[in-house]
Amino acid sequence: MLAIGVNGYGTIGKRVADAINAQPDMRIVGVTKTSPDHGASLAVDRGFPLYTPADRVDAFESNDIPISGTIDDLLAASDLVVDATPGGVGEQYLERYHEHDVPFILQGAEPDSAVETSFSAIANFDAAIGAKSARVVSCNTTGLSRTISLLDDAFGLTGARVSLIRRGGDPDQADRGPINDVLPDPVTVPSHHGPDLATVLPDITVHTMAYKVPTTLMHTHAVNLTFDTTPTPNEIRSVLDPERRITLLPADQGIRGIASIAEIGRDSGRPRGDIWETCIWDESIAVEGEDVFFTQAIHQESIVVPENIDAIRAMMKTASASESIERTDEHLGVGQWPGTDSAERVLSTANK
Ligand code: NAD
Secondary structure (H helix, E strand, C coil), X not given: CEEEEEECCCHHHHHHHHHHHCCCCEEEEEEECCCCCHHHHHHHHCCCCEEECHHHHHHHHCCCCCCCEEHHHHHHHCCEEEECCCCCHHHHCHHHHHHCCCCEEECCCCCHHHCCEEECHHHHHHHHCCCCEEEXXXXXXXXXXXHHHHHHHHHCEEEEEEEEEEECCCCCCCCCCCCCCCEECCCCCCCCHHHHHCCXXXXXXXXXXXXXXXXXXXXXXXXXXXXXXXXXHHHHHHHHXXXXXXXXXXXXXXXXXXXXXXXXXXXXXXXXXXXXXXXXEHHHCEEECCEEEEEEEECCCCCCHHHHHHHHHHHHCXXXXXXHHHHHHHHHCCCCCCCCCHHHCCCCCXXX
């Protein structure tokens, strides 16, 4: 049983912590909070031992929130730590992770140069086997790496162009925007997403442009790909449909936009309404001449959660790619989508 610490118990950290405790082969030894806020109370209610920086212990104790020790105590008790602190903060912890000689996973906003490898389970699980540090790539990169790596493997990618329509912020980020605008973000080309994809798919060039819009629900990607051999729409479906981490949204279900997908997540009783799958509108898959098109949606708050679990197993060398992905998906419920026969889904090649 692997003992895992989570440093940074926010949007990503709280989901990863629950996902770890849902697995049979790992458990949470503790999570960290810097403020005695509602998130700290949630962690205590969930039964997670709470750790904090040494100079913050008094703040928790004076609010009657029990503290199990300092962040250094947690690092000493952990076989591996998942860092889910805000972008740029994870990098500040590197020295301490190295001092404690504890393997660590960073999230997408941290630089690729801070770790041995960036990680996305379907694209490059094996690159993280036995690594002491890894970075789970961002939500957008994770979503793109799944579809693009599978289709490249099947048909030989020759060109890729993606326009990303990005959510302005997460639902609890009151200070994020825009609230009445569309922002090219960045206005320059490419956005960072194409180069970020190259950290897990080094042989592939994807040209990306990105725009922020006033929604908190999900990101949307307009994808245009070309291949050595142009596949038919049904050949594309036959590659994507068997993957539990990809959902083809059926044409007859009336899923008009990301709000419908979010509603399905909530109505089907998923934790926090999470959508771990890359969601592709089945009807959007089209071939025009040599160009392949489709539209996909990405739930930014949860798509990286199964990836963190697989990165733990890869780094600790406790499972192969296919074993880990299957175990993660089974214990989280990934791929169980209303109106599809999840039981018939099979895991195709996870490891290139
Ligand atoms: P968040 O702000 O929701 O959570 C971060 C948590 O870390 C908060 O609980 C905060 O209190 C805590 N924290 C702040 N400073 C700390 C410190 N010095 N030590 C320990 N804890 C500290 O952030 P998030 O959205 O969960 O993002 C975390 C990482 O995940 C970032 O790298 C981000 O880019 C990445 N990520 C975020 C999303 C998303 O959409 N939210 C998606 C994919 C990846």
